[in-house]
Each structure stands twice: as C-alpha cells, then as structure tokens.
Amino acid sequence: MKKMIYTLMFLAIASMANAQWVQMSNGIGTSQTVWSLASNGNNIFAGTGLYPNYTGVYLSTNNGVNWDQTALNNREIFALATLGNNIFAGTGNSPVGTGGVYLSTNNGANWTQTGLNYHTIRSLAILGTTVFTGTMDSGVYRSTNNGTNWILTSLNNQDVLNLAVNGINIFAGTYISASVYTSTDNGANWTQAVVNSEAIISLAVSGNNIFAGSNGNGVYLSTNNGTNWTQVGLSGQSISALAAVGNNIFAGGSSSVGIYFSSNNGTSWASINQGFPAYPNLHTLLITNNYIYAGTSSYSVWRRPLSEFTSIKNTSNEIPDKYILSQNFPNPFNPSTNISYELPTNGFVKLIVFDVRGLEVETLVNENQSAGTYSLDWSASLFPSGVYFYRLTVDGFSETKKMILIR
Secondary structure (H helix, E strand, O other): OOEEEEEOOOOOHHHOOOOOOEEOOOOOOOOOOEEEEEEEOOEEEEEEEEOOEEEEEEEEOOOOOOOEEOOOOOOOEEEEEEEOOEEEEEEOOOOOOOOEEEEEOOOOOOOEEEEOOOOOEEEEEEEOOEEEEEEOOOEEEEEOOOOOOOEEOOOOOOOEEEEEEEOOEEEEEEOOOOEEEEEOOOOOOOEEEEOOOOOEEEEEEEOOEEEEEEEOOOEEEEOOOOOOOEEOOOOOOEEEEEEEEOOEEEEEEOOOOOEEEEOOOOOOOEEOOOOOOOOOOEEEEEEEOOEEEEEEOOOOEEEEEHHHOOEEEEEEOOOOOOOEEOOOEOOOEOOEEEEEEEEOOOEEEEEEEEEOOOOEEEEEEEEEEOOEEEEEEEEOOOOOOEEEEEEEEEOOEEEEEEEEEOO
16 A cells, blocks of 8 residues: 555636546446445445335445445435444434344444334434434433434434434434524533524534534535524525534535535535436435445445545655654745644544633544545635634544644
C-alpha cells in the first residue's frame, strides 16, 4: 500500500470530463433497489429489497467491486448501522411479524431478530453505545444492550424516516409533522423545530452544520443544532439522500434530480450525474474509504472516487510506523493553513476544528481512510481572528494542537 498525501480542495466540475459514476454490480446485479448503505472498516453493507423480491443484506470487502449476499436474504432492508463488530439491519414488516431490527456479529454470516418484530424500521443511528431506531407510526426506540431490550423514547407518535448524530445530539426527521426533533439526553426529551411544510426525508451532519433534505423543497441547513433552519438550495426538489464531509455536501433525489454536489455548505450546487444511463432515484449515499457510494432504485450501487472532487497526490511508497498529527503551517495564518497527519493502519478518521470555548466549528475528515500520510488545507475565511484547535481521532489515538488565525 502506498503512502499518500491528500490535499483537499474543490475542482471545477467542468474539468472532470472523464469522471463519472460506475455501477458496482458484480454479485448484487444491475437492477437491485438499495435502500441503505453502511461501512465497518473495509466492509461495506448494502440493504436491498423491493416487494415482492426481498433480497436482504449484501456485503463487499473490496470497496464494492464484488458483493456477496449475507444470510439475511429474505427481507426488505431500509436501514443499516454498525457498532464495533455488531451490524444492525432495520427491516420492513412484511410478512407480518418479520419486521424489526436484526443483529449480526460475524459480518452477516448469521443474524438474530432482536425485537420490534411488528414494526417497520426506517432508520438507525449510534450514539456512543446506544442504538436508536426510527419506526413508522410509533417514533424512536433505543437500546443500550445491542438490541436485547428496546425502550420507546418520548418521541413516540411520529413516522421517523431518518436519524443523525452529532456529539451528544441526536436528530430525528419526521414525515407528517415535517419537523426535525433534537434530543440531548439520549432520547428522554425532544425539542421540535418545524422545518417547512414538506416531510423531512434525509439528514446529514458535518461539524456544526446539520443538513435536512425535504420532500419537495430542497436542502435546509441549521448551524445551531436544529433550533433554526434556512433553505440552502435545490428548491422544489425532493432530496432523499444526503452525505457530508467538511464543506462538501452530496444530495440525491428523484429521477428529475439525480445527484448534486456543493463544496461550500450548500451556497451553490453542481449536477454530478455523469455516467448514469438515466438520472436514478436515490435512496442513500455513503462516504467511506475515499469513495462516495450511491444506493439507487432499480439500478443497484454506484461509486465515484472522492478524488474527482478533491485534489490528490501520491508521492511515496512508505507506510508510517505510528500515528502523527503535525503542527499546521503556516501558523499563525490568514486565511488558510495546511494540516497533515500520518496513519500506520487503516481506520475511521475524524479531524475536527474547535474554538477556545470547545465548540466544534468544522469537521474536516469523517470517514474510513487507508494507511498513509494525509495533508489538507483549511480555509478560515468565514471565521474571526483568534485561537483555534484541531483534533485527530482514530482507533483509540487522539491528539490536539493549537493554531492562531490573524486578520
């Protein structure tokens, strides 16, 4: 494996003439409906199925090049989530009694139905060691013992289509009330914010930015943990899938939308549908292992390298022998600085920037990455002068360094 230096910056879409989506169909076929995607290290799981063909969960161990059907092969899988070695799958309730949450501890070789048997599960999220699930009709449940027991939270009368987590905050997007509910106490209490008159059908988090996709009025943004929301683009469109990393946002929707990309938190958007035979209906987006994956209706799984949206250089064959977070350069800086770090093994990497109050101001990296040396530029043009900190967290390693922005 080669040592890589990653310098993150937006490239104009017009310059990517040969860049396109590629269908990853070997073993999963070309016409599956993929409702959900999740990753666990180098493993990627795809939740599939559409009445009357209930095809269940597929697994890829090589970034989607090949897929194998797991033992959960006769259900419609709307939601997936991972916690350590535990893989959770949320299913529809057809046939009656087969719904609920299924658990595998061996990458899908075996599955156990944990509970909520008569519920249709539309979303799953992990906060610490607590598993949350959003159901149709009866709201949000939580489990603190990997699904052995489920407790109904106080959000108990909503169709919850999606869940997202940011720090101690968990967000629930609802259908009938067209709201995002926020809990800061593990679901004991929830605060409602009505976003617009349309259902909230997707959520994504990047730093302090919470994005919500609506059923008919594009993308909304909250910068204060869901208290207030602003429409930030794709007005009039239904956005059923969102994924975010740093300032980069991917949004997918109906066959009239396909997939859009923004490198500035939704201020402007560009269509990125190159390679599709027709604009697909999107159900899910996943960023992992330096790729973005799209789960579609009747077109299976598609993939693009993140390098098509960022500038990547490969300059060495050496693998680092330890974790290193380097001091940013220049420092002090105005308005941009470079941050580099080294990974001796593959892992899930999170690199955040926060201020002197301890408030996270931006997430620079939040994905699985291969062993190597990475370097990225952070632009602080939207932030005031002062002291900031950046923290790298990966597989038990954590280190923080200070930097100074001077205007």
